[in-house]
Amino acid sequence: MKLLLISGFLGSGKTTLLLQIARRLAAASQKVAIIENEVGEIGIDGQYLRREGLEVQEMFGGCVCCTLAVDLVTTLRKLEESVQPDRVILEATGVARPGDIVPTVRQYASMVDEIQVLVLVDGPRYEMLLEVMNPLVTAQIGAADVVAINKIDEMDEAGVDRIRRSVKDLNEKTRVVAISAEQQINLEDLMGALQ
Numbered sequence: 001m002k003l004l005l006i007s008g009f010l011g012s013g014k015t016t017l018l019l020q021i022a023r024r025l026a027a028a029s030q031k032v033a034i035i036e037n038e039v040g041e042i043g044i045d046g047q048y049l050r051r052e053g054l055e056v057q058e059m060f061g062g063c064v065c066c067t068l069a070v071d072l073v074t075t076l077r078k079l080e081e082s083v084q085p086d087r088v089i090l091e092a093t094g095v096a097r098p099g100d101i102v103p104t105v106r107q108y109a110s111m112v113d114e115i116q117v118l119v120l121v122d123g124p125r126y127e128m129l130l131e132v133m134n135p136l137v138t139a140q141i142g143a144a145d146v147v148a149i150n151k152i153d154e155m156d157e158a159g160v161d162r163i164r165r166s167v168k169d170l171n172e173k174t175r176v177v178a179i180s181a182e183q184q185i186n187l188e189d190l191m192g193a194l195q
C-alpha cells in the first residue's frame with residue numbers, strides 16, 4: 001500500500017482536501033482507506049468522512065508523531081489485513097511533525113511500499129503562523145514532498161507568490177501547488193504531483 005500523510009496546521013483544510021483526494025482516487029478505481037488522528041476524544045472529522053462512504057479508522061488521545069507511533073503501525077497492519085487498500089490517507093493532528101512519523105513507518109510498517117508527505121499551508125494565515133508558530137510550521141514544510149497552499153480563493157496572486165517563495169526558502173526540494181480545496185481549484189495539478 002501507498003501511504004499519503006496529510007499534515008498542516010489546525011483548520012488549514014486537511015479534512016476538506018482529504019475528501020476531494022479520496023473521491024478522485026476512488027474514481028480512478030483505487031481502494032482507499034483513511035486514518036484520522038485527532039487530539040481529543042471526539043472524532044468529528046471521522047464521522048463526517050464516514051458519512052461520505054469512506055472506510056475510516058480513528059486514533060484518539062495523542063499524536064501519531066509521538067505517543068501513538070506504535071498504534072499507527074498496528075492500525076496500518078489491521079487495514080492491510082481487513083481492507084487491503086491501495087492507498088491509505090492519514091490525516092495527522094494540526095500539531096504533528098510529519099518528519100517524526102516517516103522514519104517510524106519506514107522502519108516498522110513493512111506493508112507500506114511508499115510514503116508521501118503532503119503539507120497543507122493555510123494561505124491567508126501563513127505569515128501570521130510562520131511568526132507565531134515558527135518551529136512547527138518550519139518543521140512541517142521541511143518534511144514535505146509536496147506543499148499545497150490552500151484557500152487561494154481568499155487571496156490575491158501576489159500573496160500566493162510570496163508564500164510560494166517563502167516555502168521554497170524553507171524547503172527547496174518540495175513541490176508547491178496553490179489550491180482551493182473547498183472551491184476545487186487546481187486539484188488536478190495536485191493529484192498529478194501525488195502520483
Ligand SMILES: Nc1nc2c(ncn2[C@@H]2O[C@H](COP(=O)(O)OP(=O)(O)OP(=O)(O)O)[C@@H](O)[C@H]2O)c(=O)[nH]1
Binds near residue numbers: 008010013016154182
Ligand atoms: N475559503 C476557503 N476555506 C476553506 C478551504 N478549504 C477549507 N476551508 C475551510 O477551512 C475550515 C477548516 O477546514 P478543515 O478541512 O476542517 O481543516 P482541517 O485542517 O481538517 O482542521 P482540523 O482537523 O481541525 O485541524 C473549514 O471552515 C473549511 O470550510 C478553501 O479552499 N477555501
Ligand SMILES: [Mg+2]
Binds near residue numbers: 014015016045091
Ligand atoms: Mg480535520
